[in-house]
Amino acid sequence: MGYDARLDKIKEECGVFGVFDNDGHDVARLTYYGLYALQHRGQESCGIAVNDNGTILYHKDMGLVPEVFDDVVLNHLKGKIAIGHVRYSTTGASHRENAQPMVVKYRNGQLALAHNGNLVNAAELRAKMEEIGAIFQSTNDTEVVANLISRYRVMSENIEDTLVKVIKEIKGSYAFVILTPHKLIGMRDPYGIRPLCIGRLDNSYVLSSESAALDAIGAELVRDVNPGEIVVISEEGLKSIQTETPGRSCLCIFEFVYFARPDSVIDNVSVHKARVEAGRILAREHPVDADIVIGAPDGGLNAALGFARESGIPYGQGLLKNKYIGRTFIQPEQGQRETGVRIKFNVMRSEIEGKRVVMVDDSIVRGTTTKRIVQMLKKAGAKEVHMRVSSPPYRYPCFFGIDTASRKQLVASNYSIDDIRKMIGADSLEYLSLEGLLKTPVGAKCGFCTACFDGKYPYEVPHEGNKFSCGGGEK
Ligand code: AMP
Numbered sequence: 001m002g003y004d005a006r007l008d009k010i011k012e013e014c015g016v017f018g019v020f021d022n023d024g025h026d027v028a029r030l031t032y033y034g035l036y037a038l039q040h041r042g043q044e045s046c047g048i049a050v051n052d053n054g055t056i057l058y059h060k061d062m063g064l065v066p067e068v069f070d071d072v073v074l075n076h077l078k079g080k081i082a083i084g085h086v087r088y089s090t091t092g093a094s095h096r097e098n099a100q101p102m103v104v105k106y107r108n109g110q111l112a113l114a115h116n117g118n119l120v121n122a123a124e125l126r127a128k129m130e131e132i133g134a135i136f137q138s139t140n141d142t143e144v145v146a147n148l149i150s151r152y153r154v155m156s157e158n159i160e161d162t163l164v165k166v167i168k169e170i171k172g173s174y175a176f177v178i179l180t181p182h183k184l185i186g187m188r189d190p191y192g193i194r195p196l197c198i199g200r201l202d203n204s205y206v207l208s209s210e211s212a213a214l215d216a217i218g219a220e221l222v223r224d225v226n227p228g229e230i231v232v233i234s235e236e237g238l239k240s241i242q243t244e245t246p247g248r249s250c251l252c253i254f255e256f257v258y259f260a261r262p263d264s265v266i267d268n269v270s271v272h273k274a275r276v277e278a279g280r281i282l283a284r285e286h287p288v289d290a291d292i293v294i295g296a297p298d299g300g301l302n303a304a305l306g307f308a309r310e311s312g313i314p315y316g317q318g319l320l321k322n323k324y325i326g327r328t329f330i331q332p333e334q335g336q337r338e339t340g341v342r343i344k345f346n347v348m349r350s351e352i353e354g355k356r357v358v359m360v361d362d363s364i365v366r367g368t369t370t371k372r373i374v375q376m377l378k379k380a381g382a383k384e385v386h387m388r389v390s391s392p393p394y395r396y397p398c399f400f401g402i403d404t405a406s407r408k409q410l411v412a413s414n415y416s417i418d419d420i421r422k423m424i425g426a427d428s429l430e431y432l433s434l435e436g437l438l439k440t441p442v443g444a445k446c447g448f449c450t451a452c453f454d455g456k457y458p459y460e461v462p463h464e465g466n467k468f469s470c471g472g473g474e475k
Pocket of ligand 1: 299361362363367368369371402403
């Protein structure tokens with residue numbers, strides 16, 4: 001697949017959840033609440049599959065979790081084990097057939113899979129299988145993995161051995177939850193790029209992309225699934241299979257910067273604390289004389305708090321975000337774009353009028369939202385707007401599950417910091433250094449993928465001046 005086609009392919013920016021019940025819980029409802037708590041990880045489609053005595057029942061569709069599921073559907077999804085998925089995808093790949101979990105029938109019965117991440121060799125694996133006659137119904141990576149499982153299962157004693165073989169074939173980022181007739185399985189890629197954790201609810205086990213979803217159902221966080229680990233939950237309890245790893249991990253640093261919920265804990269580090277720390281370091285690296293610190297909701301709020309605490313400049317709420325803008329928000333026509341931003345955000349004039357404002361955001365990707373917010377602040381009477389970004393310039397596209405389009409659309413890839421400052425109309429613009437960012441997940445034991453900031457991808461990617469190896473704090 002050529003470079004451009006590759007960039008247009010689906011990027012699985014998603015959330016996964018799973019429950020193995022030993023207490024008589026309603027697994028479909030627990031998964032529904034779990035997915036509700038993971039909605040920020042994907043708003044395009046969602047689905048739940050349950051295992052009813054070896055038969056897999058499922059429901060999935062385009063839309064938000066409360067739009068896709070109601071009591072009637074959930075009452076129908078009875079079983080002992082469940083998995084669920086929320087999915088986000090880039091434009092062009094928005095089809096119902098790509099909604100997950102993917103449910104397949106093969107020689108050994110039924111299987112349901114849900115995936116967060118992106119495989120970099122899926123096209124290659126798919127082409128090889130197509131050459132020998134395989135048929136695919138969707139364009140997503142998950143179907144490639146389902147096919148591999150089916151093939152390797154023929155040569156293996158059990159599903160565990162099969163997955164050990166599959167892990168050796170697939171390259172890229174993945175946090176999988178898999179439902180077999182009798183087991184719930186979690187599987188994380190050897191670099192641990194996307195997060196996955198294990199929770200406990202009474203005597204039952206839960207798997208989730210983020211710990212905040214465990215809190216939502218009253219489950220306790222046990223631990224993260226390790227990079228390259230396969231956890232198999234069955235009547236016999238939890239079994240761990242540790243497969244070979246490259247010896248260093250590369251958790252996506254952007255989970256800490258923007259993607260994960262601030263109330264989640266990843267690798268024993270609170271996402272909120274890491275963001276506050278980013279704001280503190282940013283204030284030390286790039287101080288400024290100002291009257292108020294505000295955050296761009298919601299991503300910039302925690303870092304703004306850290307900036308205010310470190311600098312001593314009062315923290316205020318300068319921007320309000322409409323919480324009810326969903327997928328169904330009708331985008332204003334070209335030329336009415338201002339209306340779109342005004343509906344999404346409004347300025348608290350009384351907080352910022354006549355003041356020198358520090359506005360903190362977690363990242364600038366394309367620069368379009370930032371520009372409009374700066375304009376709104378100035379229009380509402382801000383004397384000066386000093387933009388502070390709690391991560392380094394976002395210069396390289398992600399091939400591992402964060403949707404940031406191509407390099408052409410990344411403003412920091414094409415313009416200098418001063419040009420960006422002029423474009424967004426700010427009085428000053430400064431970014432957190434990569435060194436500073438890597439200090440923010442205090443106590444983290446893992447290393448980080450920082451490819452979006454330094455271009456050092458953990459796997460070979462097409463035409464991006466790949467420097468291989470993880471950039472961030474190799475651990
Ligand atoms: P912009 O100025 O248009 O680049 O928008 C910047 C805003 O986009 C920031 O507030 C970020 O929180 C947010 N953002 C960062 N990454 C993503 C992403 N992958 N998807 C959607 N929004 C994002």
